[in-house]
Amino acid sequence: MKLAAISAQISSIVDWFIHPSLMNDRDRVNQARVFLISHLFGPFLGSAVPIALYLLDPTPGFEVAVLAASIFGFWVFPILLKKFGNYNLLAILSVENLIFCILWSCYFYGGIKSPTLPWVLTIPLLAFFYIGPSTVLRTIVIALFAINMMVFLAVAMLASPPVSDLPSTDMEWLGIVSTVAVALYVTMMALYYAKVYESQAELEAEMREHLATASELRRATTDAERAGAAKAEFLAKMSHELRTPLNAVINYSQMLLEDAQDEGDEESISDLNKIHSAGQHLLKLINEVLDLSKIDAGMMGLYNEDTSIADLIRRVSDEARESARANGNVINADISPEVGMAYLDQQKIQQILSQILDNAVKFTKNGMIGIHAKKIAGPEHEMLMIEIRDTGIGIADHEISTLFEQFTVLGDASSSKYGGTGLGLALSLKLCRLMGGDIKAQSRLGEGSAFTIVVPNNARDLETQGSGKTPEVAGAASVPEHTLGPVAVAA
Amino acid sequence: MGKILVVEDNEMNRDMLTRRLVRQGFTVVSAIDGPSGVAMASSEMPDLILMDVALGEMDGWEATQLIKANRTTARIPIIALTAHALASDRDKSISVGCVDFDTKPVDFGRLMGKLKQHMGIAA
Structure with a gap:
């Protein structure tokens, strides 16, 4: 010693x-x-x-x-x-x-x-x-x-x-x-x-x-990557093979539905509606699986274009208005005039917003859904922040942490009650991250939920940085800050 | 409403698309492969062409290039339809002269929007 x-x-x-x-x-x-x-x-x-x-x-x-x-x-x-x-x-x-x-x-x-x-x-x-x-x-x-x-x-x-x-x-x-x-x-x-x-x-x-x-480790990583790519390719092929016959079901049932409506055949209308909507639901699920597999395989491209934020939000809320009305909800879009334009993948941001708005509409009865958009300063560049708040049933603390995981539908009971594929939010988060952004969720059980989507306002900022890395938006990403102070959702 | 040429080798898809478009008030003609699609483009002079990309021997991109090379048919807008919504497919479609791109099986509502946009029909 x-x-x-x-x-x-x-x-x-x-x-x-x-x-x-x-x-x-x-x-x-x-x-x-x-x-x-x-x-x-x-x-x-x-x-x-x-x-x-x-x-x-x-x-x-x-x-x-x-x-x-x-x-x-x-x-x-x-x-x-x-x-x-x-x-x-x-x-x-x-x-x-x-x-x-x-x-x-x-x-x-x-x-x-x-x-x-x-x-x-x-x-x-x-x-x-x-x-x-x-x-x-x-x-x-x-x-x-x-x-x-x-x-x-x-x-x-x-x-x-x-x-x-x-x-x-x-x-x-x-x-x-x-x-x-x-x-x-x-x-x-x-x-x-x-x-x-x-x-x-x-x-x-x-x-x-x-x-x-x-x-x-390198070998194992390569093996895993190869297996992952093969799996993604299989999923993509399968999704296509599933979609083709399914589309026949949807389209021919749609035509029969139109015929039945012309003839006023109420019984057929009801049956055909069930076939048609079941087909639509299955197609949505398959499309989400395909999208997720494409993201995982790194094959999902971004098509950025100049986009009017007000128009984008108007389109999304118009699409949801009918189902909102069915649940007795009012959609209230508040877009500050200086929000103006953004340069991003319009179709993907629309897909994300529709998913979240659909959820808000689905889980709210006789309530309010507010959409609020503004530009905020990010750590590196300007970000577009869109917030969707509802006065719905809210999400329990223990559920919020798994909210963005695949195949999470709130509670076993709610999946049958509210429908939903359980892939929508996982896909939304992945799309958002692909765009260099993030999604956060805040909620109070019985009071409502707020989802905040933040994406780079100008996708060119990411290109000049030369990285497709996803910046962490202040605070946790998919682990939401549901414990933050009194959420104004109840308003 | 206007005349649409559907170039599609799958019988079910062709039938479905044709009938749904006819119900919307369009005049629809259809071709089952690339060469007949190119021939019908000049003989029928449609207002728009829906072009399946996977057509066998002559693919939809090749047919598109031939239609675009012919002065009489060059300005007919062509929407490509591909099986996979891959970035490369979309880029290829635009580069051969297609005005737009959609994935098969078609979402009819979305396709209607694109048809109206490119045929100058008010929604």
Whole structure:
């Protein structure tokens, strides 16, 4: 436990010296860590040699001072690395300094037979730890070593090294100290290198696992998408195959109905009306399934055009007026004059509004249905907001959250009482989102409901953004804010 | 009311469409494939053509292009009828010269609106 704490402490000190520019490359960071460990702690072990010389040599001269200076000079490297981050150059310079230290002390103390010669072993070892797999740098290091050796030999031959006045027993002591120090040094570096390598291997294994998971996920997503597209295609085909015979039922029953009306055959009129309206209901359901499958398959296109909002709302409310009257309802459209025009898919917004207005009419008896349209500022661009409020039966809290899910018809009882396919609102929400908008519902049981449709006022705004993403309208999307303050629906 | 040419290869659809249009007061002539549709366009000179897109050998878009290429029939408005309300079908129909586009099976009420609009009949 304590060891781990010390190790973490050392790691943080080491990492502090790494220049930010090196941090992106993990291999580089690991090399720099080995470099820093060797430079921060190496001089402690290396200094054993000049200290031993100082103590043993009866006449320690400038050669000991130079050796000590160049060994402690290693401490400058971490600071330079922190400041400039010029790693390769510093690594090469450091190797050169190391070669110099070793050959310098060999030259003055024993030449070829110097007891400090084992330090030569550390040169390639450390160099290759620092510089990594780069062939160019490795060649430079080997060349550097060879040149230094040649210079050393040439100098040793031409100007024979000064005869050391170190007694031979002391020379042996120097050998022991030097060998122990170099052994400790190499052990330290090997241990640290092994630690780095181990954590690297762990990291790589983890990364491989992540990559495997990611590719599995990708494959699963592709599979799911393919299955989804196939399903959508099947649905689209089926819908067509269902619609063709169904249309014959609707159209021929319509013609028979017209004949019966001409002849005043009341019994036939009633029967044919049932066939006709059942056919219409089934056709609406199939059309909604087709639309939903087209949206899911990404095959539903948008046809934006300039649209007069007042005309749009007038058309929608005119269509609903007859059924509203049948339920004793009054539709009251309040369109502020400055609402003007919008650029959007007229047919789709009309489909959405009709669906919601039909619901309002259906679930309200002897009440009021208000339609209110205005422009509001959205988070990115101007939005068109159309609100449809009714004074109907309202929606219970626990039902409102599933309102926009497919095949939700309020209560089992109400589906038979009020009809409805259970797809209308789900489809409306999807269409609205396709247009870059959203629908919210607020309701109070027994008081009424309010549906707010918000779509971009100008679909060109979405095109210029280059995204078909659906912006979240303030507040939850299909999870409506039914808990918001007193809703003025009862008015 | 005006004369409408229905080009439709499915017998039931053709019969239904023809009879319902006749009940609305239109004069209706019909063709069962592309080549006869093109021929009848110039021989009958209808006020509007309802063109099924999936007609077999010569499809409705091809027939439309031929009708539009003939100077005498070029200005007859053509409404394409396709099985799937796909974006690509709609774009293709407009690009070959159709004035409008509707999906089969036709919603008769909606189709009536389009007929009146393109034949200049007051609703």
